[in-house]
Amino acid sequence: MVYMFYRINLQYLPSVRLADSVVIEPPYVHRRRKADEYIVYLIKKGVMYLEENGETVTLQPGDMYVLDPRYIHVGVKASWCEYFYVHFRHPDMEPLEEETEKGLQKLLLENRQASVQSDIFSYEKCEGQSLYLPKSYHIHDYSSLVKVTELLNEAMERNITQLENYKILLACKVLEAFVEISRSCVTEETVAYVEKQPRSYRNVQELLNYLNREYAADITGQSLEKEFGGNFDYMNRTFKKVTGQTIFKYLNRVRINHAKALILNSPLKMSRIGESVGFPDEYYFSRVFKKYTGKSPTEYAREGMNGRKNGK
Secondary structure (H helix, E strand, O other): OOEEEEEEEOOOOOEEEEEEEEEEOOOOOOOOEOOOOEEEEEEEEEOEEEEEOOEEEEEOOOEEEEEOOOOOEEEEEOOOEEEEEEEEEOOOEEEEEEOOHHHHHHHHHHHHHHHHOOOOOOOHHHOOOEEEEEOEEEOOOHHHHHHHHHHHHHHHHHHHHOOOOHHHHHHHHHHHHHHHHHHHHHHHHHHHHHHOOOHHHHHHHHHHHHHHHHOOOOOOHHHHHHHHOOOHHHHHHHHHHHHOOOHHHHHHHHHHHHHHHHHHHOOOOHHHHHHHOOOOOHHHHHHHHHHHHOOOHHHHHHHHHHHHHOOO
């Protein structure tokens, strides 16, 4: 079995020709065609019966499906159906085929981990990013389905108003809907993969989420043992094996990144900034900050202010 996703280069927006919703009813059946664009369907109500490249597809509420311009598709049975449709092109969108479910899940998990561990205050994640959009997916999570529906409704409104730059805003809303679909699907796939791994591996994923969320708390080896019910030295070795860095090195990097944002964008004193990101001792905060950035907090603030004054 081949597990099918599309890899979309996010440096480019999709060129969206149509984004709308429609109701079809018997005796209407989709005509046979080979489109020169991608078409995404999201079923709201009813059922749709299609055939693409010789494969029969039945779509029900909550199902999304990507029709590929490489293949002929046709309706095979009349039915009542209400659905969203998006017709678009993209300059760098390609099929990604994995021969095994495990191979696909591993790829998606590595991509998720790279995102979770990235520096949110750098331009690192602004370039060279890819979106993994499933060819066929049922949105199980109700909140995700509601969000995707809202985004597609907003996309439709952009097309109706036709004010200046409406196609750009339309593309942004469609892309945001794709991101939500992708995240929902990737979460399901990575959870399935992680659940098959040893408990120690799953603990690392939980620990990463905990550190990103609770970085400002008083976190110690003892508190982590209590929180996760294990030996800290063993947790630390496993964490380093999976992420390439120790628990406290990762935690300090998260804290320093948040401190950078506060230094440049808040009126707080350095001592208060240190406290708010998990360093109650101002002098220790300064030492750690310099270790990770090469500058003291005061030097970093001065350079940041000079940059803004110079329009940088």
